[in-house]
Amino acid sequence: MKFNNRKEGKAGEKIAVAYLIKKGFEIDKLNYQKKEGEIDIIAREKDCTVFVEVKSRCLNNRRYLEPISSSVSVTKRRKIRFMAKRYIYQSKLNPDGKYRFDVILIKMYKKKAVLKHIKRAF
Numbered sequence: 843m844k845f846n847n848r849k850e851g852k853a854g855e856k857i858a859v860a861y862l863i864k865k866g867f868e869i870d871k872l873n874y875q876k877k878e879g880e881i882d883i884i885a886r887e888k889d890c891t892v893f894v895e896v897k898s899r900c901l902n903n904r905r906y907l908e909p910i911s912s913s914v915s916v917t918k919r920r921k922i923r924f925m926a927k928r929y930i931y932q933s934k935l936n937p938d939g940k941y942r943f944d945v946i947l948i949k950m951y952k953k954k955a956v957l958k959h960i961k962r963a964f
Contacts, residue, residue, distance in 0.1 A: 854898025854948040855882055857955050861946070865959075867892065874929055879921035884929060890940040893926045895963075898948040914945055919964045 859869060862885050870891070871884040883894035897913045914922075922943060930937055945963040949956045 851896070851898055853950065854896050854946075854955075857898075857948055857957060858883060858894065858896045858946045861957055861959070862894070871929070874925065876925065876928065878928070879925045881922055881925050881929065887942075890942055891930075891935065892942045892944050893922060893929075894944045894946060895922060896946045896948065898950060900950045913947060914964065919943075
């Protein structure tokens with residue numbers, strides 16, 4: 843299976859959504875996007891809104907998953923936080939509600955994916 847970055851990303855997001863649903867999350871929004879940035883998945887786990895960044899790698903491309911610190915850079919984290927605040931405001935959610943930032947790392951092999959869910963990643 844040959845991937846490019848965009849296909850890897852979309853395939854990884856589909857895997858992540860299926861995983862989150864199986865774990866009991868409700869998906870509120872996919873690819874919340876504005877000119878300032880994007881959040882891959884916005885979901886709810888009980889009374890907590892969870893902003894999820896998905897990082898996918900196809901091991902056929904000889905790339906391996908980096909540690910979390912390099913997978914989601916400080917700049918990317920800042921953008922995600924900014925976008926989360928914007929989403930909370932636009933959706934008229936309680937600014938003092940429960941919010942969390944998770945990262946899902948996915949290693950994709952030929953016909954298999956290995957997923958690691960890091961809750962409260964930043």
